[in-house]
Amino acid sequence: MRIRELGEDSLIRKIRKRFANSASVVGIGDDAAIVEIPPEHSIVYCSDLVAESIHFLRDLHPPDSVGYKAVAVNVSDVGAMGGRPAFFTLSMSLPGDLETNWLDGFLDGVSRACADFGVHLVGGDTSSAERIFVDVSMIGHLPRGSQVLRSGAKPGDGIYVTGMLGASALGLERLRAGDASHPSVHRHLYPAPRHRVGMALASQVSAMIDISDGLSTDLYHILEESKVSCRIYKHLLPQAPDSTEHQVLHGGEEYELLIVGRNLPPKVEEVPLTLIGEVTPAAMDSQIYLIDGSRETALKPLGYKHF
Amino acid sequence: MRIRELGEDSLIRKIRKRFANSASVVGIGDDAAIVEIPPEHSIVYCSDLVAESIHFLRDLHPPDSVGYKAVAVNVSDVGAMGGRPAFFTLSMSLPGDLETNWLDGFLDGVSRACADFGVHLVGGDTSSAERIFVDVSMIGHLPRGSQVLRSGAKPGDGIYVTGMLGASALGLERLRAGDASHPSVHRHLYPAPRHRVGMALASQVSAMIDISDGLSTDLYHILEESKVSCRIYKHLLPQAPDSTEHQVLHGGEEYELLIVGRNLPPKVEEVPLTLIGEVTPAAMDSQIYLIDGSRETALKPLGYKHF
Numbered sequence: 001m002r003i004r005e006l007g008e009d010s011l012i013r014k015i016r017k018r019f020a021n022s023a024s025v026v027g028i029g030d031d032a033a034i035v036e037i038p039p040e041h042s043i044v045y046c047s048d049l050v051a052e053s054i055h056f057l058r059d060l061h062p063p064d065s066v067g068y069k070a071v072a073v074n075v076s077d078v079g080a081m082g083g084r085p086a087f088f089t090l091s092m093s094l095p096g097d098l099e100t101n102w103l104d105g106f107l108d109g110v111s112r113a114c115a116d117f118g119v120h121l122v123g124g125d126t127s128s129a130e131r132i133f134v135d136v137s138m139i140g141h142l143p144r145g146s147q148v149l150r151s152g153a154k155p156g157d158g159i160y161v162t163g164m165l166g167a168s169a170l171g172l173e174r175l176r177a178g179d180a181s182h183p184s185v186h187r188h189l190y191p192a193p194r195h196r197v198g199m200a201l202a203s204q205v206s207a208m209i210d211i212s213d214g215l216s217t218d219l220y221h222i223l224e225e226s227k228v229s230c231r232i233y234k235h236l237l238p239q240a241p242d243s244t245e246h247q248v249l250h251g252g253e254e255y256e257l258l259i260v261g262r263n264l265p266p267k268v269e270e271v272p273l274t275l276i277g278e279v280t281p282a283a284m285d286s287q288i289y290l291i292d293g294s295r296e297t298a299l300k301p302l303g304y305k306h307f
Numbered sequence: 308m309r310i311r312e313l314g315e316d317s318l319i320r321k322i323r324k325r326f327a328n329s330a331s332v333v334g335i336g337d338d339a340a341i342v343e344i345p346p347e348h349s350i351v352y353c354s355d356l357v358a359e360s361i362h363f364l365r366d367l368h369p370p371d372s373v374g375y376k377a378v379a380v381n382v383s384d385v386g387a388m389g390g391r392p393a394f395f396t397l398s399m400s401l402p403g404d405l406e407t408n409w410l411d412g413f414l415d416g417v418s419r420a421c422a423d424f425g426v427h428l429v430g431g432d433t434s435s436a437e438r439i440f441v442d443v444s445m446i447g448h449l450p451r452g453s454q455v456l457r458s459g460a461k462p463g464d465g466i467y468v469t470g471m472l473g474a475s476a477l478g479l480e481r482l483r484a485g486d487a488s489h490p491s492v493h494r495h496l497y498p499a500p501r502h503r504v505g506m507a508l509a510s511q512v513s514a515m516i517d518i519s520d521g522l523s524t525d526l527y528h529i530l531e532e533s534k535v536s537c538r539i540y541k542h543l544l545p546q547a548p549d550s551t552e553h554q555v556l557h558g559g560e561e562y563e564l565l566i567v568g569r570n571l572p573p574k575v576e577e578v579p580l581t582l583i584g585e586v587t588p589a590a591m592d593s594q595i596y597l598i599d600g601s602r603e604t605a606l607k608p609l610g611y612k613h614f
Contacts, residue, residue: 133356
């Protein structure tokens, strides 16, 4: 069956039935949802979109990965502020001739992400379109005043990264080459956002960002916002097996956290934390210096850019 | 200049600079925004998307209308719960070869909507795509427990509608015919959501919905959720000048409020409120009965359906 035959009413009923939950005061099915966050907490609020042919290829990426990732990337953003993700809306455009199997797979992924991350679908919108387009917005919360910004890095702070780097870019490469069995492919398709690490460390770190555009680009965002520079050490970078130096330094969609702080433990919430460098004062413009043995080179942000 | 030449960084900087505001604790430019709502209030939360060739035609609809409407439709949804709209995210995909003039016009519309409705852009996402796609999510708030649902209509309640009906569908028809001077065209391009009416009446009405899919379809949503039927009177319907009966009964994108309650005043917040019928008990399935003189006919929901 195709989406056109299923029809909009049945599509919405299907989603509403599947994602009914008691976490919201009012969920899917009214003009808007009504949700609550704990007293003395602030709302953490973001949105992240997924466009066919740009973020995924219909022939290459399984539909449940598209659904899982659309939720996971927002969980990652909420976590990078130190927040606990809670509720999300899902807006999607689907071609009328899309097989309903695709939709079912997509919703499987969304559903699994809900379970994995403890978040709840509470509303959204649907329309037809020539291409699949998905936008998820998410609400999380954190104790008032405890958010961790990109702008708080100070000279002398250490720079840490969760997990390993390079796996997502490597996974995409292997997937494209038809080798879906490499462990990095799973990593690329079903990222593991580090929101639990972000929440656990929020009160003791000075800056945080999730790596969505690549280490070089997202580290540079912190430096620019904090008006500092930094040194990172090549031999300290936690490199995913089989990944290249370019994938480690510039590969996007990692959804690891880049954390700036002092004396952080080697493991938080079961996730390894690696010290990769330190924050230094900025001369004029912010710079990333990559130290490779006795060589020091300025590292340009070469991560993913749209347009 | 085209979007591709402008580049993603400049695009985001442009938006960030233009929509900087002090209403949020943290606005555009970090992983997520941090916002606050008043104590003892609940969050009203929704999203609504706008897809090129489905919701608008690039050659027909001015870009500032696309921006204005993307915000206005969410304001309308928050208002239909009785909430005060406050913050929104904007996710958009733009073709690389799109003229930056289009983006500037679009942002003019978003900006004007912010001023008109007292809402603030606090975050979002951008990507390239073959077609323009815009999704806005919005957060509003209301005193805890004061939300007005679709499911509260009771037999004996009156059915009221704000403003006039038929203008938006008429406006689209005139716009397509090349007659942009008709007042209904402005109405179609720059809808006036009735959130102030929704907020003012929240504590005294039993059900509310905004008319986005057409009177027949949205009224039917209330009946279905409330498990009731209703009678509406043709001679009572507030018909926009020059509009047809079909446009009044089924025309979408009105963004008027359909309100169910008792003894409501003829004007609220300067907006006329018209009694058009009454809620009746449902036999088996919910039905809308249209009374035209001595004739009574069952009115089918014939509003807009995707797919």
